[in-house]
Amino acid sequence: MFGPPSFLIENYLREAGFWHVATIGRGCKLNSKLISALIERWRPETYTFHLPCGACTITLEDVQLQLGLPVDDSALTGFVQSTDWGVVCYDLLGAILDNIYEVRIEMGWLRDTFPELGNDSTEVERIRYVRGYIPEMIGGYLMPDLS
Numbered sequence: 001m002f003g004p005p006s007f008l009i010e011n012y013l014r015e016a017g018f019w020h021v022a023t024i025g026r027g028c029k030l031n032s033k034l035i036s037a038l039i040e041r042w043r044p045e046t047y048t049f050h051l052p053c054g055a056c057t058i059t060l061e062d063v064q065l066q067l068g069l070p071v072d073d074s075a076l077t078g079f080v081q082s083t084d085w086g087v088v089c090y091d092l093l094g095a096i097l098d099n100i101y102e103v104r105i106e107m108g109w110l111r112d113t114f115p116e117l118g119n120d121s122t123e124v125e126r127i128r129y130v131r132g133y134i135p136e137m138i139g140g141y142l143m144p145d146l147s
Contacts, residue, residue: 004022004023004026005022005023005133006117008117008119008121008126009117009126009129009130009133012126012127012130013130013133013134016130016134017068018134018137020067020068021067021068021137022133022137024067089105092128092131093113093128093131093132094124094125094128095113097109105135107135107136107139110132110135110136111136113132114128114129114132114133114136117129
């Protein structure tokens with residue numbers, strides 16, 4: 001994801017509760033020394049920062065508060081129970097992925113399927129674009145190690 005999200009999808013991202021996440025870091029100067037210091041103190045085996053004053057971890061509640069994400073509703077699909085994930089994928093995104101691994105889709109497929117949104121796009125195309133944009137944000141920005 002390069003640059004800010006398109007103004008065409010702003011209302012959809014707001015409605016889904018992801019507008020704040022989509023604008024994180026825009027116009028923000030990163031402090032490389034602070035980032036390096038935190039990386040040196042991170043222990044992946046325990047998911048904690050080891051600081052001189054003690055250990056510190058990041059909880060899901062911390063993430064929810066920092067990112068302003070809604071936690072009481074399903075943002076993308078609601079509850080889906082299906083034996084054919086290709087049908088679910090088509091209903092939500094308007095395209096069928098060649099390889100669906102259980103219920104996972106590849107981020108590269110999302111980028112290839114939804115490269116740019118044109119000004120003449122329909123509401124259905126914009127909704128489908130946002131449904132591809134949100135997982136790309138999560139997989140490429142919020143959890144960049146793809147774990």
